[in-house]
Structures are given as structure tokens and as C-alpha cells.
Amino acid sequence: MKSIYYLTIVFAFFCYNKMWSQENVIHVKTLTKNFYGNGSVAVGLDGTVFVNEYGTANPDISGSGTRIFSVTEKGEVAIVSEKVSGAVGNALDSEGNYYFNNGNSYTSSDFMVLKDGKITKIATLEGFSGDILIDGANDFFYITSYTHPAIRRVSKQGQVEDYAKDERLKGATGITFGPDKDMFVSNFTTGKIFKLDPKGSIEELASIPIVYPGYVIGYITYFEENLYATGYGSNKIYKIGMDGEVTEFAGSGEYKMEDGTATKASFVTPNGIDIDTKNRRLYISQNGNGKPASLRYIDLPKK
Template identity: 65%
Template structure:
């Protein structure tokens, strides 16, 4: 989930929380400075990074952002589109089609596709939608909702149905696959990460430390037996194993953009996160609280 305007007070309220163990070889670096892409991230096979610009929040939590960006692995940005409205969530299909949620607000969002310069609406969903999980083998999407206690299933031809309805899902914006198509979701407001098995049964995996209530975790991604998530309110990046053990991967908790060794580096409301598995690189977008913030990355050591 993205920023609400009152959250600019964060910089005055952040406090330190205990650090957990982490790999001392991890470093935080900046790929692109003063960048307005502050939303969700997805990566193609060539290592190009696709990032939405949610912007800042209006009174109905719709975003002011107008752009979708594509950034080369070397950090060169191009604009995929400048005609969207507070885009949230994204994914890429094997054929190169880009999917995202457009025009999110308390009331509705539109699931859109984009390919070869053409944009198309697939479906309208009630409320503010989160990230997008694509089951490319079965041609459907799973999309959580920040405003509604439901995980929705959307077919390629726009049929929307409730996949799971559960009060714990209200506030969820992050979603990712683990091994064997196990689904993980993250709740922006509570910091809880849930596991959803193949029988659609929900169980709690872990809870991130709450530094700023209601603004705890942004997006999540899975890699080699761990969930990686952005500590939106703590300015840290977390690593969670499949037993629910939470560790700080990077971030001092200071509200700044400082590169360097893991626990000395600083973030500004980290939000989007995605793994380039081929290159073992985590990319992290930052909300920026109304101003451009840099695109960051962490190269993960080999296990």
C-alpha cells in the first residue's frame, strides 16, 4: 500500500527497534537518484525493472502519479506510459504483457493490460486493490484488497470472483508465490504475513515490528526459502524464513537515503520490492513522502 498524506509525520516519530542477525556482507546501493517511481516493481527476463508511480494520496487515497517506468539494469529510465492514474500493483506475463491496477481509490480500481502501446481494461474491482499475482498456466490473477477483506480471482476475460474472504485480509497489499504455489500475503496496516495453502487455508507466518501503527509493511517477494518485505514504517528491509523468524536484512531505521553496509544504510519509506532471481538482486522503491526518492538495490550473497 502507498502513502497517505499525514504520514509525512513519520520522520519525527521513528524510533529504533531491536536489530536481528543479518549477513554482514550485504550492502545497500542506489541505482537511480531522484526517481518518482514509488510503487510496485516487477522484472523481466532481461533484468529490466518496471515500476509504477503511485504518487501521493488524494483524500480518497487515489494516487496523483501518471507514469509507468522501465529502468535498465544500468539505471537508465524510460517511460512506458504517462497516461495512468495512481497505478498500483503489477506483473508481467511470459508474452510480455504488463498488467497493473489503475485509478485505485476507496471505491474502485481497474485491472489493466498494456502491450505494444495499447492499453486495455480487463475488469473493475470494488475498492483499493493491491499487488497482482499471475497464474500464467491457468490464466487468472489473484489480487488482494486494502479496503476489503477479500482475495479476488480475476480471469483473463474479466470475470471477478471472491477467491478467499477473511477479515485478516483487509489491509493486505502484498502478494507473492513461494514454493509449490503456496501464496504469501502481507498486511500493510498490521505487519502480518500470512501463508495460504493449496486448500485456501490461511495461517500466520510472521509479524513485522510495528514502529508506526497502520503503516507497517509494503510489498513482499520470495526467494530461496525467504520472504523479503519492506518495512514501510520502520525504514528497514526484512527477511523472514519459513518458520516465521524475522531478521533485519538492511536498514538502520534512520529516515534518510544512505548507501553502505546493511545496518548503516538508510531508507525513506521503502515500499515496492522484487527479486531479480537470475542476478540475485533485490530492488526497492521508496515512497518519498511527496518528493522523488532513489531506486535502491541489494545484491544477495550466495547461500
């Protein structure tokens, strides 16, 4: 009887471990194919995903895209607007208002809000603007810049000031809050990720491997003590701990679109990324180098 009892316990333990390991295997999946949303990603409170169509770059690096898309959790695509110009960066506030940078070029960009179906300009910023971070408690927006070594702080009334200035910030695209209101910024051209404390002091947290010089890292998002970053040039997704440790999270590095487990799946210039915290799901856009790609997602294991 004892031997049967012990065998039962061992078998149950084996089955539990197998189920646990299967549930915690990372898989990359496709939400919708032939998708033209190749820019920044923002997830709403209801799980709706918003993606800009930057399009392809013109000589002044302005984008050719004209649309903003919304995508449901089931992959149903709708056009939110088709009257924008190479929209870059996006953010949603608690009321569902959608913010983005329009008409980006070497010269200038317009910081806009889409509210109640109407697009309104908040401010014009010098140079090519990147992603947008909302500080809801203080009614400010923080915006990175590809062409200027500064993070801009913009009020809802359109007042613009430099929040942090540093040559290392030139080329920055992604921006997100981490723990304790620390801010993290990713540099598209150098692959560096910087940490800024609430006083604006800057220190380097990590560096993403450079595979394609000048096209290293797209956007970043934060979830449960880790940053997740798109390896634009390496075709991989990286996880970065708060101690600066960089690990390859997903992607074989091959330039193709293939679903599967983290190490076998592949991407085509992954670019935008954001987290649906409620459903523990990462959404990832792909640039596609001028061709429609796919909107991908990764369900994160439960703790």
C-alpha cells in the same frame, strides 16, 4: 620446510575466508536518484525493472501519479506510459505484458494490461486494489485489496470472484508465491504476513514490528526459502523464513537515503520490492512521502 608449508596453508585459508566474508557482506546501493517511481516493482526476464508512480494520496486515497517507468540494470530510466492514474500493483507475464491496477480509490479500481503499447481494461474491482500475482498455469490473476477482506481471482476474460475471504486480509498489499504453490500475503496496516495453501486456507506466518501504526509493511517477494519485505514505517528490509522467523536484513531505521552495508544503510519509506532471480538482485522503491526518492538495490550473496 614443514613450518613454511603450514604457514602457507594458514595464510591461504585466511585469505580465502577474508574474500568469502567480503563477498557475503550485504550492501545497499542506489541504481538511480531523484526517481518518481514510488510504487510497486516488477522485474522482467531481461532484468528490466518496472515501477509505478503512485504519487501522493488524494482524499479518496487515489494516487496523483500518472506514469509507469522502466529502468535498465545500468540505471537508465524511460517512461513506459504517462496516461495512468495512481497505478498500484504490477506483474509481468512470460510474454512481457504488463498488468496493473489503475485509478484506485475507496470506490473502485480498474485492472489493466499494457500490451503492444496499448492499455486495455480487463475488469473493474470494488475498492482499492493492491498487488497482482499471476498464476500462469491456470490463466488467473490474484489481487489483494486494501479496503476489502478478500483476495480476488480474476480471469483473463475479466471474470472476478473472491478466492479467499477473511477479515485479516483487509489492508493487504503484497502477494507472492512461495514453495509448493503456497501463497503469501502482507498486510500494510497490521504488518502481518499470511500463508495460504492451494485450497485457500489461511494461517499467520509472521508479524513485522510496528514502528508507525497503520503504515507497517509494503510489498513482499520470495527467493530461496525466504520472503523479503519492505518495512514501510520502520525504514528497514526484513527477511522472513518459512518457519516464520523475522530478521532485520537491511536498514538502520533512520529516515534518510544512504548507501552502505546492511546495518549502516538507510531508506526513506521503502515500499515496492521484487527479485531478479537470474542476477540475485533485490530492487526496492521508496515512497519518499511526496518527494522523489531513489531506486535502490541489494545484491544477494551466492550460496
